Amino acid sequence: xxxxxxxxxxxxxxxxxxxxMLPIIFxxxxxxxxVLSYTATFEIKEVRLGxxxxxxxxxxxxxxxxxxxxPFFKLVNFSFSIAELExxxxxxxxxxxxxxxxxxxxxxxKGENPKIQIITDAVNGSAASLxxxxxxxxxxxxxxxxxxxxxxxxxATTGIRTPYQFWYNPELDYKNYMVPGILVLLVTMIGxxxxxxNIVREKEIGTIEQLNVTPIRKYEFIIGKLxxxxxxxxxxxxxxxxxxxxxxxxxxxxxxxxxxxVAAIYLLAVLGLGLFVSTITETQQQAMFLAWFFMVIFIMLxxxxxxxxxxxxxxxxxxxxxxxxxxxxxxxxxxxxxxxxMEVMDEIISITVYATSMLSLAVWRYRKVN
Amino acid sequence: xxxxxxxxxMVKKFGxxxxxxxxxxxxxxxxxxxxxGANGAGKTTAIKILCGISSPSxxxxxxxxxxxxxxxxxxxxxxxxxxxxxxxxxxxxIAENIEFYGGIYGLSRQIIKQKTAEYIHELALExxxxxxxxxxxxxxxxxxxxxxxxxxxxxxxxxxxxxxxxDPITRRQFWxxxxxEAANGTTVFVTTHYMDEAEYCNRVSIMVDGRIEALGTxxxxxxxxxxxxxxxxxxxxxxxxxxxx
Numbered sequence: 218x219x220x221x222x223x224x225x226x227x228x229x230x231x232x233x234x235x236x237x238m239l240p241i242i243f244x245x246x247x248x249x250x251x252v253l254s255y256t257a258t259f260e261i262k263e264v265r266l267g268x269x270x271x272x273x274x275x276x277x278x279x280x281x282x283x284x285x286x287x288p289f290f291k292l293v294n295f296s297f298s299i300a301e302l303e304x305x306x307x308x309x310x311x312x313x314x315x316x317x318x319x320x321x322x323x324x325x326x327k328g329e330n331p332k333i334q335i336i337t338d339a340v341n342g343s344a345a346s347l348x349x350x351x352x353x354x355x356x357x358x359x360x361x362x363x364x365x366x367x368x369x370x371x372x373a374t375t376g377i378r379t380p381y382q383f384w385y386n387p388e389l390d391y392k393n394y395m396v397p398g399i400l401v402l403l404v405t406m407i408g409x410x411x412x413x414x415n416i417v418r419e420k421e422i423g424t425i426e427q428l429n430v431t432p433i434r435k436y437e438f439i440i441g442k443l444x445x446x447x448x449x450x451x452x453x454x455x456x457x458x459x460x461x462x463x464x465x466x467x468x469x470x471x472x473x474x475x476x477x478x479v480a481a482i483y484l485l486a487v488l489g490l491g492l493f494v495s496t497i498t499e500t501q502q503q504a505m506f507l508a509w510f511f512m513v514i515f516i517m518l519x520x521x522x523x524x525x526x527x528x529x530x531x532x533x534x535x536x537x538x539x540x541x542x543x544x545x546x547x548x549x550x551x552x553x554x555x556x557x558x559m560e561v562m563d564e565i566i567s568i569t570v571y572a573t574s575m576l577s578l579a580v581w582r583y584r585k586v587n
Numbered sequence: 588x589x590x591x592x593x594x595x596x597m598v599k600k601f602g603x604x605x606x607x608x609x610x611x612x613x614x615x616x617x618x619x620x621x622x623x624g625a626n627g628a629g630k631t632t633a634i635k636i637l638c639g640i641s642s643p644s645x646x647x648x649x650x651x652x653x654x655x656x657x658x659x660x661x662x663x664x665x666x667x668x669x670x671x672x673x674x675x676x677x678x679x680x681i682a683e684n685i686e687f688y689g690g691i692y693g694l695s696r697q698i699i700k701q702k703t704a705e706y707i708h709e710l711a712l713e714x715x716x717x718x719x720x721x722x723x724x725x726x727x728x729x730x731x732x733x734x735x736x737x738x739x740x741x742x743x744x745x746x747x748x749x750x751x752x753x754d755p756i757t758r759r760q761f762w763x764x765x766x767x768e769a770a771n772g773t774t775v776f777v778t779t780h781y782m783d784e785a786e787y788c789n790r791v792s793i794m795v796d797g798r799i800e801a802l803g804t805x806x807x808x809x810x811x812x813x814x815x816x817x818x819x820x821x822x823x824x825x826x827x828x829x830x831x832x
Contacts, residue, residue: 223690227679234678423672429640430668431691432660586642586659 220433224441228415232445241411242449246403246457253399254465257522258391264348267294267302267311274322280333280359284315289351303336312338313348325363385554396467397548398521400457404450405516405541408484409508412446412491417504420495429585439580443488450484451477470555479547479561483568486540489575496582515541540575543567589616590649591743591774592637597646599632606632607643608797614790616742619765619775621785624794625825630778631671633794634745637776638668651742664692667736667744671751675732677721681712684720685735692739706734726757733764743774750779762787782818791817793824800824 232238266284270277284290294311296302305311316334324331335352339345386393419425428438454477461467469476490511498504518525518532519541525533536542547564550556558565592614599607606629614620624630635641637650639659648655651665668674675684682703689699707716710730715723723731729749737744746765750758762784769775777788785791785805792802801808801824805817814820 219693220691223687226690227676227683227687230683231676231678422677423670424674424676426635426640426670426672427668427674427688428691430638430663430666431688432663432693433691434660586640 220437221441228445246453250399250460254392254395257395261347263291265293265312266290267314269299269316271319272317272321276322277317283355283359396461396465397552401545401548403457404454405487407450407453408487409491412488413494413504413508414501416495417501447484454480469552471551482572483544485572486575489579492579515539519545540571591616593649595647598644600644605797616774617772618789619769621788621791622778623791628794629797634747665742667741669732669736669746669749671747675720688735689738726753746777748778785817795824795828
C-alpha cells in the first residue's frame with residue numbers, strides 16, 4: 218500500500234506540472250459540451266427554397282404562402298426558369314425547388330389531381346428525406362384545406378386523427394439527447410488517452426526500466442498508474458454534469474449515485490483499454506494513433522450521433538464489444554428517463570463484464586520482464 | 588571469497604541473432620567489476636538479464652545469492668541499477684526523486700529524509716535543491732542518479748555507462764563515489780568506454796561479438812597481451828569484431 222501511495226503522489230505531481238493538464242481537465246469538458254451539443258443536430262431549420270410558379274393563380278400563391286409561413290423554410294429565390302434555379306442548387310445556394318405547373322388551379326377546380334414537382338439536394342440523404350417530409354406535410358395540409366372548401370361537409374373531425382405525445386424529451390430538443398452522450402465521450406477520452414500516454418511516456422524517457430528493476434509489484438504499478446486518471450475522469454464527470462445543469466438545464470432524473478457507481482466501473486474498462494494500448498506500443502505517438510483508432514470506431518458505433526438500431530447487422534454485432542455503446546445507453550436512460558437500476562441492469566452487467574475482461578487482458582499483457 | 592554474481596552458459600538470442608553467446612563469469616562481493624566491450628558487443632543485454640528485466644534464453648544465473656528465475660523479487664531488493672538512459676524524473680525536484688525511489692524501495696519517511704539531506708550535502712546540491720531535475724547540469728544528474736540507485740544499500744549495483752558524456756572532473760568525482768560504495772562492501776558492476784576507467788576496476792572482462800574474450804585484473808590482461816595500457820588490450824581484442832554497430 219505504501220508503494221502505491223508513493224506512485225500516486227508522484228503521478229499527481231507530474232500531472233499538475235504538465236502545462237496542458239489543467240486545460241484538458243477543466244476547459245475541454247466545457248468546450249466539448251457547448252460546441253458538440255449545439256452543433257451535432259439533425260434538425261433542419263430554414264431550408265433554402267426556390268419556387269417556380271408557372272400558374273400565377275390564387276391557389277398557387279396560397280400554396281407558396283404556406284411555405285413562407287413555415288419556420289422550416291426560407292424562400293430565397295422566385296423565378297420563372299427551372300434552369301436558373303437548378304444552377305443555384307448546383308452552387309449550393311438552394312436546397313429545394315418547388316415547381317408549380319401551369320393549370321394548377323384549373324385542375325383543382327375541375328376536380329382533377331394537380332401535380333407539383335419537388336426537387337431536393339440529396340447529397341446528405343437524411344437531411345433530404347427530412348426536407349421532403351416537411352414539404353409534403355405542407356402540401357398535405359393545403360390539400361386538406363382545399364378538400365374542406367370543396368366539400369364543407371367533411372370537417373376536421375373526419376378520418377383518423379393522431380394526437381402526438383413525445384415522452385422524456387417533449388420539445389424534441391436535440392441537446393437533451395446529445396449532452397449525456399458528450400459526457401460519455403468526455404470521460405472515455407480522459408480515461409483512455411491520458412492513462413495510455415502516461416505509461417508509454419515512461420517507456421519513452423526510459424524511467425520504466427528503472428522502475429522494473431525495483432521490487433515494485435505489477436499490481437502496485439498498475440493501480441498507482443491508473444488510479445490518478447480514474448479520479449480525474451470521475452471528477453470531470455461531476456464537473457460535466459454541473460455544466461450540463463447550469464448551461465443546458467439538463468439534470469439527472471434518475472439516481473446520481475447510480476450514475477457515479479456505474480461510471481466508476483465503466484472507467485475501469487476504459488483505463489484497461491489505455492493500459493492495453495500502452496503494452497503494445499513503444500512511443501506516445503503510436504499510443505495516440507492506436508487509441509484514436511479505437512476511439513473513432515467505438516464512438517461512431519456507440520450511437521452518439523446516429524441510432525445504433527439503424528446500423529447494419531454486422532455493425533450492431535460489433536457493438537456488442539463496444540463498451541461506449543452500453544455506457545451511452547445507460548447514461549441516456551438514467552439521465553433523461555430516470556430509469557432505475559433494474560431497468561438498466563443489462564447495461565450494468567455488460568459494462569462490468571467488459572471492465573473485468575479488459576482490465577485482465579491488459580494486466581496479463583503488461584510485462585515487467587522482456 | 589563470497590560470490591555476488593555467478594553466470595554459467597548464459598545465452599540470449601533475439602531471433603537468429605545471438606546477443607550473448609555462452610557467457611561464463613563470476614563476480615566477487617565487494618569488487619569493482621568492469622564489463623567492457625565495443626558498442627553492440629552485448630553488454631547492455633547482459634546487464635538487463637542480470638537485473639531481471641530481461642529473460643535469458645538459457646543458462647544458470649545467481650545474483651546476490653538468489654536464483655534469478657525463482658527469486659526475482661529477492662534479487663530486485665538486493666540490487667541497484669543505473670541505466671544508460673537517464674532514469675530520474677525530469678519534472679520532479681531532486682528531493683522528490685529521492686523520496687519517490689526511497690518510497691518504492693520501502694524506506695521509512697525518516698530514512699528518506701535523512702538520505703535526502705545526506706545526498707544534498709555530499710553532492711553540494713544546496714543551491715539546486717528546489718530545482719527540477721531537467722534544469723540540472725548533466726554531471727550532477729549522473730551523480731544524483733547513482734546516489735538514487737544505491738539509496739536502499741543494495742548488495743550489488745549495476746552501472747551501464749554511467750560516465751558517458753560528462754567532463755573529466757565529474758568523471759573523477761563519480762569514480763570516488765564508486766570507490767566509497769565499494770569500500771562499504773557493495774559490489775559494483777560497471778560498463779564503460781573509457782579505458783582509463785577500466786584501470787580503476789579490480790577485474791575486467793572484455794566482450795567481443797557477444798562472447799567474453801578476456802577476463803582478469805588489468806595488470807594480468809596487460810601482461811597477457813603484452814600491452815602497456817588497457818586501451819591497447821581493448822583495441823587488440825575489439826579489432827577482431829565482425830559485427831557492425
